[in-house]
Amino acid sequence: MKERANIQLTSYDDIFGGAKADEAKAPEGDVVVEIPLGELHAFEGHPFKVKDDEDMAKTVESIQEFGVLQPAIVRPDGDGYEILSGHRRHHACEIAGLETIPCIVRDLDDDAATILMVDSNLQREEILPSERAWAFKMKLDAIKHQGNRVDLTSGQVGPKLDSRRSNAIVAEEAGESVKQVQRYIRLTNLCPELMDMVDDKRIAFNPAVELSFLNPTQQKDLLEAMEYSQAFPSLSQAQRIKVLALDNKITQEGMNIILSEEKKQDVDRVTFKNDVLKKYFPKSYTPKQMEDTIIKLLEQWQKKQRNRDNCL
Structure with a gap:
């Protein structure tokens, strides 16, 4: 050592x-x-x-x-x-x-x-959220371990840091609240596929925290439900799925139903399936990159329309 x-x-x-x-x-x-x-x-x-x-x-x-x-x-x-x-x-x-x-x-x-x-x-x-989540967890574990270590220079056992104190140290040095640090660390319970969706901003941070309470089998079912419904869970949907999952009362079919519900913000939204959009973009593009490109093209089209109307 x-x-x-x-x-x-x-x-x-x-x-x-x-x-x-x-x-x-x-x-x-x-x-x-x-x-x-x-x-x-x-x-x-x-x-x-x-x-x-x-x-x-x-x-x-x-x-x-x-x-x-x-x-x-x-x-x-x-x-x-x-x-x-x-x-x-x-x-x-x-x-x-x-x-x-x-x-x-x-x-x-x-x-x-x-x-x-x-x-x-x-x-x-x-x-990225995944980077911050794993970094906080690694530092928290290291601080806890230091609190249990024997100081090799003096032979004395240092004061043991309890979980609350360790969290406070990580939070203070990161400029975050203890609760926010705990919420980030919860993300480390997500499977790699879901964590990637959080990094790509397909799943928002707050819903992701709720989904982190699902066990590995339930997370696998969730991935299949998202593919079936072509939708990502909102905060309210993630909260409902979490409550049912903790009571072992959720199935993939139940997730299909929840995710297929029309969200309030989607009422006036036009959506395209991933398979349709991917045909027009490089394979390396993330959904965020595709969205930004589409918005830029629409803004250019809108500008041309305005110029044409002004000439009439």
């Missing part, structure tokens, strides 16, 4: 200061070393996704022009080094054709490493 370290994180601006374009800055006392990309690997269970999207393209372009301005933070292990902060920069360096990346090496135990990994990544502007 590695020696436990105390961590006090601030913002990246505070940590790294105003890094010049030709050098990577590190906190006072830390040494920046160049480590081959092949010796680095992702933190086990890392919940934050690394995507080849527009932001990644901008990161690659910046690295090609200025280099890596912020060192990654890593810890040594038996297979090289585990990345705690800098997964996206590591991937961008690979795309840019670099062989090494500047890193700060810290010898941390599992709990301290988890807390650092979560806190540093939660500073990102765009975070």
Whole structure:
């Protein structure tokens, strides 16, 4: 077991200061070393996704022009080094054709490493609900475990953190309420398919929390019911399904009926089935991307209509 370290994180601006374009800055006392990309690997269970999207393209372009301005933070292990902060920069360096990346090496135990990994990544502007949910859960588990640990330097048993206190620490440091942290963590009970729908904004956050109380079999039935009805549950529908599910009084047929009900907001809505829309979009498009594209095309059509009417 590695020696436990105390961590006090601030913002990246505070940590790294105003890094010049030709050098990577590190906190006072830390040494920046160049480590081959092949010796680095992702933190086990890392919940934050690394995507080849527009932001990644901008990161690659910046690295090609200025280099890596912020060192990654890593810890040594038996297979090289585990990345705690800098997964996206590591991937961008690979795309840019670099062989090494500047890193700060810290010898941390599992709990301290988890807390650092979560806190540093939660500073990102765009975070998916699944990323936040798993990050909160990992940090909460690490804090609870630290409360049960024996301090290896003094041999004394530290004060045990109860669940309420641990939740309060996670919430305070994340700028969230304890209840909201608990609601995010509930999402980790969703199956991957439902979690993806939450990330894609096909299922809203509040209904998703209600659906997280369904067991795996009930969630599978829900997926089939959504396919049957070509609809996603509203908050009221999710609440009704949850109540029936907790009493084991819901079936897939019952879910079909609930999801097939006409929602108030759908009375004047024109809907298209996924199979119809997918024929006109790239396979990689999410429902949100398809919706945004359709709205943009309709706005262009509306503008042309107005111009034509003005000419008449």
